Amino acid sequence: MALYNLNINGKTQQVDVDPNTPMLWVLRDHLDLVGTKFGCGIAQCGACTIHMDGNAMRSCQLPVSSVGDSKITTIEGLSESGDHPVQQAWMEHDVPQCGYCQAGQIMSAAALLAQNPNPSDTDIDNAMNGNLCRCGTYTRIKAAIKTASQNL
Amino acid sequence: MSNLNTNLDRRSFLKVSALAGGGMMLSFSWLAGCKPSTKEELLAMPKEWFELNNYIKIGENGAVTLYSPNPEFGSNVKTSMPMILAEELDTDWKNVFVEQADFYPERFDRQFTGGSQGIRQGWKPLRTAGATARAMLVAAAAQTWNVPASEITTSAGILEHKGSGKKAHYGEVASLAATLEVPEEVQLKDVNTFTIIGNSKRNVDGQKIVTGKPLFGIDHKVEGMKYAAIVHPPAFGMKLKSFDKSSVSGMPGVLDVFPINVFxxxxxxNFFDTTTFPEILAIVGNSTWEVMQAKKSLAVEWENAPETSFSMAGFGGRPSTQVKVPAGLENTVAHKARMAEYIQKNGTVVRRDGNPEEGFKKAAKVIERTYTVPFLAHNTMEPVNCFADVKGDKAVIYGPTQAPDFIRNTIASSLGMPKENVQINLARMGGGFGIRAYSHHMVEAALISQKIQAPVKMVYSREDDMTYGIYRPTYSATYRAALDENNNLLAFHVKAGGIPESPLHANRFPAGAIDNYLAESWDIPSNITIGAFRAPRSNFIAGAEQSFLDELAEAMGKDPIEFRLELLKRAETNPVGENNDYVPKRYASVLELVRDKSNWNSPQANVSRGVSAYFCHNSYVAEVVDTVIKDNQPVVEAVYAAVDCGIVVNPDAARNMGEGAIVDGLGNAFFGEMAFENGAPTKTNFDKYRMIRHKEAPKKIEVHFVDNGEDPTGLGEPLFPPVFAALANSLYKATGKRYYEQPFAPQLEMQNLKM
Known part of the structure; x- marks a missing residue:
């Protein structure tokens, strides 16, 4: 076990965990930030996507010991009151069905738009291809990203 | 308007005194309720709620709480079912709070999600509940104002008596209304006057989903809760022999390891008590990561399981059957060989019309094709999990289930307590697709909690989830058609089976449209467990049948839509045989609508189109898939769907569901496959089990509904089965090859196409 001071959603949070513990479980079990979801554990589904210094990362493959001073943002910290343009666009297009993968989808989309505010269809496909949606909301996700892109 | 006698549904409205689990009932406070999102000014929380019936509470300020009875797995019932209540209550949707009801059969009808029946079977009870509450509010106003109830009108939560000019919102009379007798009979609205039903409302959980609030079973946590992982046998046909606890004792955060027996x-x-591995190992500890690490180190020995058998209740009150589970380690190569044998043998005749043998004898040409599909894993995005807190003779369970009414019996039996002592609270499910009707995980979590005498959250790894079975079965169907010299259809024969069940629906189209028709069935036992998977059986047989009809239309020189319409005309005007399980006219209407919406008669150059239509879950769907070959890769450009599911409660959400079913179908058609070697699933996670992703999704999907004012029928499943053949028929146009075996991707790759 080891002590870590993590910068999460703009606040310093201390945890005492095994250094190999993935950030996914630090967030979910130790910090009660359960918006980040467990899907596959091997970085194949994107449900656990968070931002590390603005880049989309799969938190299930990110050991807490590798985070250091990096700024971590989770779905809970993407905006103060759920009004990030991507979140708003998701509401406007009523994207979710079961909703389980959507936090990861939103985090991937927000990271894409931060780096590329006017993505093409191919840019969207490339940035989002690591995020599975079993309900099949892909066409709505693409439409919502385009709406968000206009409202940035 | 129609009058509805409330006696039929009176049970739901009776006030129920606190039960054994009463303290826990409706345990999620209204603060956790979901306000439909709107920018308009909303009512504040009332100081007091008045319960008009089990579904409806009204606050003194006019705010309304509606309980959504059914478990939500993504089909929008948590929004759509309250919309039905709100419509007949005649309230303003913006003042509505929706709460997920806990499992509470004394208060709510049919808390079951499956078979696309939520809206269909909820339609009358929910309308009646809404109308009954409205009638009680009207009666209260009549009493207060001393005017006849018949002279009071309602609109958007406001009562009005025009004669006296009196007006009040529902909250002003709610306390009186709650004390009145439930009326014997209520009047339902004319469907043409609906203001909420038919007008899209956003998902009531939308805000919570996009902000990452806890909603799912896996998100649940209480003080003092422990975490559990499980270890199940690595293969079908195997069971636990022994384990060595010392292999993990001393690992950080690990508290205990022990076996549990589900039954x-x-x-x-019960009917839904399918469990591949009744005995599994539980590892309990202080965090999910720690118990999952211990899983990898736990020393376990497995052994071959003997043949077993058990009695299982039939569905919907049908008699129990004795289920035999054969011994042995099965594999996919052997499955295929056995199915090929069965195709050659006679099956059990399920339906015969006319003289099919004579038709084949007289035929100038016989077309025969065999279609095969593999097992499929459901792969819900939220892995199996469950929270349980068993203390003394009471149990609280919180987790994903489509069928709480069934699993409560099992939990109660396994824990050794009356079922009234088992409270099941319904979590939003991260997908279901049928598999969460089989809720053995709730028993497992309960047994773990009982053993450790503490609350526990059990979580399966993705590998546990993908390999525990309850798959869509593997199926095969052989279709034959006899044609005369002039390409007239003389006879039609289908012989279908699977491991371990047959997919045949012998009384569905084209039965009823062909004079000489024969349907045979076969099945091969297996120890690989199966369960409902979005449109069970239909999800294969539709693809086989509709691919064959496409080939038949081509052989007969007919347009594939025109050919189907001719058959449907025959079934409508002069049906063959009895018990035909579809209404030909409604079937034809979706083909006509999709022909219109897809501009079928004005095809575009370089776009390859395929069509398919199917009836299941009381609804009719026709679909057209457009593919193009782009950079040597098949790309689905567009999908058009025409749906007859009667009145559509929440149109935008219904379109979303339809789009999802289409994407699901395309994904499983191209990639879906589970295989076995020595009894073990060959795919254990998403690195090997290919699922459809963003890049492969269609560029455009249009879902159109037939507007016929009929009572609602199923929606979650019916758009799924037709996709397979619409895609296969489209790919045939694009590549010149017919696709008889799913998944299609390996065959397309063999044609040097990129997938």
Whole structure:
């Protein structure tokens, strides 16, 4: 076990965990930030996507010991009151069905738009291809990203 | 308007005194309720709620709480079912709070999600509940104002008596209304006057989903809760022999390891009590990561399981059957060989019209094709999990389930307590697709909690989830058609089976449209467990049948839509045989609508189109898939769907569901496959089990509904089965090759196409 001071959603949070513990479980079990979801554990589904210094990362493959001073943002910290343009666009297009993968989808989309505010269809496909949606909301996700892109 | 006698549904409205689990009932406070999102000014929280019936509470300020009875797995019932209540209550949707009801059969009808029946079977009870509450509010106003109830009108939560000019919102009379007798009979609205039903409302959980609030079973946590992982046998046909606890004792955060048995000895199983591995190992500890690490280190020995058998209740009150589970380690190569044998043998005749043998004898040409599909894993995005807190003779369970009413019996039996002591609270599910009707995980979590005497959250790894079975079965169907010299259809024969069940729906189209028709069925036992998977059986047989009809239309020189319409005309005007399980006119209407919406008669150059239509879950769907070959890769450009599911409660959400079913179908058609070697699933996670992703999704999907004012029918499943053949028929146009075996991707790759 080891002590870590993590910068999460703009606040310093201390945890005492095994250094190999993935950030996914630090967030979910130790910090009660359960918006980040467990899907596959091997970085194949994107449900656990968070931002590390603005880049989309799969938190299930990110050991807490590798985070250091990096700024971590989770779905809970993407905006103060759920009004990030991507979140708003998701509401406007009523994207979710079961909703389980959507936090990861939103985090991937927000990271894409931060780096590329006017993505093409191919840019969207490339940035989002690591995020599975079993309900099949892909066409709505693409439409919502385009709406968000206009409202940035 | 129609009058509805409330006696039929009176049970739901009776006030129920606190039960054994009463303290826990409706345990999620209204603060956790979901306000439909809107920018308009909303009512504040009332100081007091008045319960008009089990579904409806009204606050003194006019705010309304509606309980959504059914478990939500993504089909929008948590929004759509309250919309039905709100419509007949005649309230303003913006003042509505929706709460997920806990499982509470004394208060709510049919808390079951499956078979696309939520809206269809909820339609009358929910309308009646809404209308009954409205009638009680009207009666209260009539009493207060001393005017006849018949002269009071309502609109958007406001009562008005025009004669006296009196007006009040529902909250002003709610306390009186709650004390009045439930009326014997209520009047339902004319469907043409609906203001909420038919007008899209956003998902009531939308805000919570996009902000990452806890909603799912896996998100649940209480003080003092422990975490559990499980270890199940690595293969079908195997069971636990022994384990060595010392292999993990001393690992950080690991508290205990022990075996659990889902069923008590001599327990008579419910219909949904399918469990591949009744005995599994539980590892309990202080965090999910720690118990998952211990999983990898735990020393376990497995052994071959003997043949077993058990009694299982039939569905919907049908008699129990004795289910035999054969011994042995099965594999996919052997499955295929056995199915090929069965195709050659006679099956059990399920339906015969006319003289099919004579038709084949007289034929100038016989077309025969065999279609095969593999097992499929459901792969819900939220892995199996469950929270349980068993203390003394009471149990609280919180987790994903489509069928709480069934699993409560099992939990109660396994824990050794009356079922009234088992409270199941319904979590939003991260997908279901059928598999969460089989809720053995709730028993497992409960047994773990009972053993450790503490609350526990059990979580399966993705590998546990993908390999525990309850798959869509593997199926095969052989279709034959006899044609005369002039390409007239003389006879039609289908012989279908699977491991371990047959997919045949012998009384569905084209039965009823062909004079000489024969349907045979076969099945091969297996120890690989199966369960409902979005449109069970239909999800294969539709693809086979509609691919064959496409080939038949081509052989007969007919347009594929025109050919189907001719058959449907025959079934409508002069049906063959009895018990035909579809209404030809409604079937034809979706083909006509999709022909219109897809501009079928004005095809575009370089776009390859395929069509398919199917009836299941009381609804009719026709679909057209457009593919193009782009950079040597098949790309689905567009999908058009025409749906007759009667009145559509929440149109935008209904379109979303339809789009999802289409994407699901395309994904499983291209990639879906589970295989076995020595009894073990060959795919254990998403690195090997290919799922459809963003890049492969269609560029455009249009879902159109037939507007016929009929009572609602199923929606979650019916758009799924037709996709397979619409895609296959489209790919045939694009590549010149017919696709008889799913998944299609390996065959397309063999044609040097990129997938």
């Amino acid at each position: 008590k000895e001599d327990y008579d199983r």
